[in-house]
Amino acid sequence: MQERIRVVLMETSHPGNIGAVARAMKNMDVSELVLVRPDSFPDPVADARSSGALDILASARVVEKFEDAVADCSLIVGTSARGRSFPWPVLNPRDCALKVLDSAAADNNVALVFGREDRGLSNEELQRCHYHVHIPANPDYSSLNLAMAVQVILYEIRMNSLLRLENSDASAYISPVTGPDNSAWDDAPATFDEVEGYFQHLEKTLVAIGFHDPEKPRQLMARLRRIYQRCHLDKTEVNILRGILKATNRMISNQRNQH
């Protein structure tokens, strides 16, 4: 799917930005770069700033006109600052990602067009796009660095593409790992019996050290249960916590026996 997605940079002034864009593209696994009339390319500054994404730069095409860059594309999205006088369909980066993925999944070529560092895309260029995409920046300071804008737009595409994979394959790639109820954890979750055994052991120990009076329970055990249930203990963790209780009890009875 990613191979249907193309990044187009219009008349980029700074070769360093081209390199930073190449790095951002490779990070997000998008490889087709088209440069319309760059000031300087190839350029060693671009190579240096690409941090090793030289394959993207080596295969980049340089063309003369906007039209040459997007001729075979059936979805063209241009980046735009908010508030153009002539309104056009505007997407936020997330909705843009959904449109792009739908189109690429149907085997269409998609172009994401980014404007000049100082003045973006011209009205003529913007009117050749199907959609404009606007990154919802601070209205008082809204101009992102070119490569940052590419990073954000491509991140949303990658993120949504992975979320779609997850929903179709039930792949765990993207699911947040928050504890042992996830396959990426390093140990199996403890069973009910194991955790319950710990709570009983804990309560007895708290009585032994004089911290807990079952006649005046307050909410102590409820609060402790809420801590440990919330983090969903794994088997090793239950063993460690019970080990601490055993050591505490051994310490108490050893001292009793010694004297």
Add this chain to the structure above:
Amino acid sequence: MQERIRVVLMETSHPGNIGAVARAMKNMDVSELVLVRPDSFPDPVADARSSGALDILASARVVEKFEDAVADCSLIVGTSARGRSFPWPVLNPRDCALKVLDSAAADNNVALVFGREDRGLSNEELQRCHYHVHIPANPDYSSLNLAMAVQVILYEIRMNSLLRLENSDASAYISPVTGPDNSAWDDAPATFDEVEGYFQHLEKTLVAIGFHDPEKPRQLMARLRRIYQRCHLDKTEVNILRGILKATNRMISNQRNQH
């Protein structure tokens, strides 16, 4: 809400990256920057790369230690590459944004901690975080530029905050109450300092009961940190857990004194 969110950069080598981070922050309307032992700051290279986000740089705090940067925070999220051998709760940037917004909306300070350019955060630093956030990059080329990573994480926070404003009725329904980083909880989350005080008290007590040998630590403290960071303790809970440690220590010394 944004004023509760802090960006922390650990031992940044290149002042240009600090400037680029300041620009990305200002673009996303987040202003609090804390630098832990930067190689060079202030620095004219940082100023130049900030493209006018000089106010962020001027108000940035420089501190000596991770702890100093996050002491008053009750949610700490560290960026991490995938595949650490010791799994920790990991979020993708979108789920990270939801957690951060919940916590900031309940008036808690939140730290987003970014590691060194070449080797990220240390294991010790990562184990002081509640969550790790992982940007789902191309596994064959996964290292984002530092400022790019800040841009993506802050973009998700801003995007989700704007989406919540749009659906302000739906937002309360969407966030599950999973712990004290949510306004529906019955107590405020403990700060970094409070939790750290507990861990130190816990470690001393484990030595006193003969369960822990700091010379042969295995992964004991890391595993215990993972339990308690995962459930995100509230203030009352820290008091209860420290109460148990005090009672344990009192029991040991009372018995020693009696005989």
